[in-house]
Amino acid sequence: xxxxxxxxxSQSGIDxxxxxxxxxxTTTVAQEQLINYINDNDVVxxxxxxxxxxxxxLIDACPGLKIIGRGGVGxxxxxxxxxxxKGLSVINTPAASxxxxxxxxxxxxxxxxxxxxxxxxxxxLEGETNFKGLKKAYxxxxxxxxxxxxxxxxxxxxxxxxxxALGVGMKVIYFDPFTKEVDLSISFFDGQSVAFKLESLxxxxxxQQSDFISLHVPAQKEYVIGKAEFDLMKEGxxxxxxxxxGVIDEVALVDALESGKIAFAGLDTFENxxxxxxxxxxxxxxxxxxxxxxxxxxxxxxIGEELASQIVSILK
Numbered sequence: 001x002x003x004x005x006x007x008x009x010s011q012s013g014i015d016x017x018x019x020x021x022x023x024x025x026t027t028t029v030a031q032e033q034l035i036n037y038i039n040d041n042d043v044v045x046x047x048x049x050x051x052x053x054x055x056x057x058l059i060d061a062c063p064g065l066k067i068i069g070r071g072g073v074g075x076x077x078x079x080x081x082x083x084x085x086k087g088l089s090v091i092n093t094p095a096a097s098x099x100x101x102x103x104x105x106x107x108x109x110x111x112x113x114x115x116x117x118x119x120x121x122x123x124x125l126e127g128e129t130n131f132k133g134l135k136k137a138y139x140x141x142x143x144x145x146x147x148x149x150x151x152x153x154x155x156x157x158x159x160x161x162x163x164x165a166l167g168v169g170m171k172v173i174y175f176d177p178f179t180k181e182v183d184l185s186i187s188f189f190d191g192q193s194v195a196f197k198l199e200s201l202x203x204x205x206x207x208q209q210s211d212f213i214s215l216h217v218p219a220q221k222e223y224v225i226g227k228a229e230f231d232l233m234k235e236g237x238x239x240x241x242x243x244x245x246g247v248i249d250e251v252a253l254v255d256a257l258e259s260g261k262i263a264f265a266g267l268d269t270f271e272n273x274x275x276x277x278x279x280x281x282x283x284x285x286x287x288x289x290x291x292x293x294x295x296x297x298x299x300x301x302x303i304g305e306e307l308a309s310q311i312v313s314i315l316k
Contacts, residue, residue, distance in 0.1 A: 001315065002042055006034070007049035009071065010297075013304020020312045035061045045311055047071060050273075050291065054078040059086055067311060071303040072097055072294050073157065074244060076219040091310045095156055096302035097294030101242050102160035105214050106168075108240045108266025108287045113142040117264065117287035145169035150210030152203065152224065153243065154179045158216035166196060174198060175206040207232040213239040215247055223249040230256040240266035242293045245273050250280060257285045268293050 002023045005013075014024045022045075029037045035058055038046065043062075047069040048054060054068050056079050068083055070092040080090050111117055115138040126134055149165040151158045154176035162172045163186050174182075181199045188194075207213065207229055217224055225239065226249040233239075239262060241248050250271055256262040266287040270276035273291060280286055294303070 001044045003045040003047060003311070004029070004038065004041070004043045005047040006052045007047070007071065009047055009307065010300040010304035012301045013308050016305055016308035017311065020308070020316060022311070034058060038062045038065065044315070045069065047307060048077065049294075050074075050077055052077065054083070056082050059083050059088065067091065067314060069307050069311065071300075071307060074218055076244065089314050091307065091314075093303045093306040096306050097299040098156045098160040100296040100299035101157045101216075101293035102164050103296075104268060104289065104293050105161050105240050105242050105266070106164050108242070108268070108289070109144060109212060109214075109238070111287050112238055112240075112264040112266055113144060114138070115141060117266075118284050121284070144212075147171070147211040148173060148209055150174065150206040150213045151216060152176075152206060152213060153216035153218075154182060154198075154200065155216060157243075158214070159184060161214050161216065162198070166194075172196075172198065173201050173206050173209060175203045176200050203229075204232055208234070210234065211237055213237065215239070215241045215243045217243050217247055219244040220247055223247065223252075225249065225252075227252040227255070230261055233261065235261060236263045238262060238264045238266075240268075242266075242268040245269040245271045245291075250277060254279055254283065257283060 002025065003017060005024060005026050006029055008026055017024050031053060039062060042064055044064060045067040046054065046065060049071045054077065059079065059082060065088060067089045068078055070078060073092060073094050075092055078090060083090050119134065119138050122134060145168055148171045151162055151172065151174040154174045158174065159182065162174065162184060165172050167186055179200060181197065184196045184198055186194050211234060213233065215224065224247040230252055253265055257265060264285045264287065267280065268289045269291050270280065281288065
C-alpha cells in the first residue's frame with residue numbers, strides 16, 4: 001500500500017512505515033496535480049501538514065484514499081467531517097509538537113524583552129558605526145521572572161507553555177471556556193516534580209492582568225484579539241501568536257504597536273499565509289518566524305512515529 005507524505009515526514013516515520021510494509025513517497029505534488037497523482041499511483045494514505053489542502057473535491061475524486069493524516073494539531077486545511085462522513089479515517093498528532101511550539105513562544109518572549117527582533121536587524125547595518133548608540137537604545141530590557149503570562153487557550157500547547165513560564169518564575173493565568181481548572185505538573189531532570197493548581201479566569205481578566213499574552217486557540221471565524229481586546233491589555237504589554245493566522249486582527253495589532261499600547265509582538269502565524277502583509281514583515285516591533293512552531297527535529301520525529309503508529313493500527 002502506498003503513502004504520500006506530500007508535506008514531508010521524518011525519516012523515523014518513513015522507517016516505521018516501511019518496516020510495516022508500506023511504500024512511502026515524499027514527493028511534493030502541486031495542489032492542482034494532487035488528485036491525478038493520488039489516483040494514478042494508487043495512494044491509500046495522504047499525509048499533510050499545513051501547506052496541502054484536502055477539500056471535498058479531492059475527497060470525492062480519490063475513492064481509493066483510506067486515511068488522511070495531519071502532521072500536527074490543527075486540521076483547518078482538511079474537511080474533516082466530510083471526509084469521515086465518506087468513511088475515511090482522519091488522524092492527527094495533537095501531542096507531538098506541544099513542547100516545540102511552547103519553546104518558540106519563549107524564543108519570541110525572550111527576544112522581545114531584550115529587543116533582539118530589532119537589534120538583529122540594526123547591528124549588521126549600524127553595529128560598526130553606531131555601537132554605543134545601539135547599546136543605549138537597547139539598554140532598557142526586562143526580565144520575564146516575576147511577570148505575569150496570560151495564556152488564552154489551555155490545551156496541550158497552552159499547558160506546555162505554562163510549564164515553561166512557571167519554571168522561569170512567572171505567574172501564569174489563563175482563559176479557556178472548556179477547561180475550568182487544571183492540575184499542572186512540572187517534571188525536572190532528576191525525577192522531581194512540582195504541581196500547580198490553576199483555574200480559568202475570564203478572558204477580560206486575563207487581558208487586564210497579564211504582562212504578556214500567548215495565544216493557543218484553533219482557527220476561528222472571528223478574531224480572538226481585536227481592538228477591544230488590545231484596549232483592555234496593560235500599557236506596554238506584549239503578545240505572541242504561535243497558534244493560527246486570523247485569530248489576531250492584524251490591523252488592530254499594528255495600531256496598538258504604533259500607539260505604544262503594545263510594546264512588541266511575536267508572530268509565527270499570519271492571516272494571509274503564505275504571503276503575510278508587508279506592514280507586519282517590515283515592522284520594527286514585531287518578532288517574525290515563518291510558521292515553524294512544530295519544526296524541530298524532535299517534534300518531527302514524534303509526529304512521524306505517531307502517524308506511523310496510527311496508520312499501522314488502522315490498516316494492519
